[in-house]
Amino acid sequence: MRKFYVIGNLKMNMLSREEAAQYLSVLRREVQGKRYEHVTGAVCPPFLYLSQFDHLPEGIKKGAQNLFPEKSGAYTGEISPVMLKNDGVEYVIIGHSERRQHAGETNEMIREKIVAALKHHLIPIVCIGEMAAERRAEETDRILALQIQTIFAGLSKSQAEKIIVAYEPCWAIGTDVLPTTGELLQVRVMLRKMFTEMFDAQTAERIAVLYGGSVKSSFLAEVSWEAQMDGVLVGHESLFPYELVKMMGLCEEEALRQNEQSSSRIG
Numbered sequence: 001m002r003k004f005y006v007i008g009n010l011k012m013n014m015l016s017r018e019e020a021a022q023y024l025s026v027l028r029r030e031v032q033g034k035r036y037e038h039v040t041g042a043v044c045p046p047f048l049y050l051s052q053f054d055h056l057p058e059g060i061k062k063g064a065q066n067l068f069p070e071k072s073g074a075y076t077g078e079i080s081p082v083m084l085k086n087d088g089v090e091y092v093i094i095g096h097s098e099r100r101q102h103a104g105e106t107n108e109m110i111r112e113k114i115v116a117a118l119k120h121h122l123i124p125i126v127c128i129g130e131m132a133a134e135r136r137a138e139e140t141d142r143i144l145a146l147q148i149q150t151i152f153a154g155l156s157k158s159q160a161e162k163i164i165v166a167y168e169p170c171w172a173i174g175t176d177v178l179p180t181t182g183e184l185l186q187v188r189v190m191l192r193k194m195f196t197e198m199f200d201a202q203t204a205e206r207i208a209v210l211y212g213g214s215v216k217s218s219f220l221a222e223v224s225w226e227a228q229m230d231g232v233l234v235g236h237e238s239l240f241p242y243e244l245v246k247m248m249g250l251c252e253e254e255a256l257r258q259n260e261q262s263s264s265r266i267g
């Protein structure tokens with residue numbers, strides 16, 4: 001059965017509890033009366049507001065933007081996976097390019113964080129993607145292969161299939177410049193092939209791959225289902241609950257359409 005994800009990465013936005021509360025009340029209003037059977041939505045606010053994000057509307061899960069790969073201890077300024085789990089967090093973004101850039105996160109560190117997330121039953125959304133210069137040098141495939149091989153090294157099939165991968169080319173984040181559907185499709189095919197080689201075909205099918213970078217509802221089709229992506233990781237537009245909910249609705253419609261098509265083929 002076809003399923004999509006629409007994940008909102010709220011990044012370092014909303015400057016007060018009041019703003020966070022306002023966001024939530026608009027989100028609740030937008031979702032009211034809507035049902036999602038084939039879409040999982042999630043919002044990932046800054047840590048400080050996580051406890052305000054309890055009791056999200058049905059169909060929208062609570063996510064975080066990072067974790068530290070230890071349970072507790074002398075790690076000043078860090079947040080543990082157990083704290084997140086105990087706070088009702090279900091999804092956690094790991095290895096976002098902004099953390100690679102500003103906090104020096106490496107593929108190895110990202111791998112450790114994924115293992116910690118899985119150990120504590122959080123679903124990792126791991127970000128991969130090439131930088132503009134790497135794309136210009138036609139190194140996209142090599143960079144993505146290196147990221148995937150390092151991040152997934154030594155994981156079992158059952159660990160791997162729980163991970164959500166978000167392909168976020170750095171040059172597409174916050175720029176309104178997007179890869180074409182054809183380029184995304186190429187990445188999707190390459191990732192499926194890599195996962196098949198590392199694990200097996202069934203596991204490769206189960207690893208969801210999302211697209212992220214300047215996503216808007218107006219061209220959701222081109223960057224998600226037309227490119228065989230399993231949904232989107234949304235930055236700026238997720239600050240507008242109306243947009244996020246609109247994307248969830250479009251994904252729900254598309255999933256229904258695809259599921260009907262495949263059941264009529266079987267029937």
Ligand code: 13P
Nearest residue numbers: 009173174213214235236
């Ligand atoms: P924008 O949608 O603002 O380009 O951000 C994408 C992103 O980084 C999501 O994680």
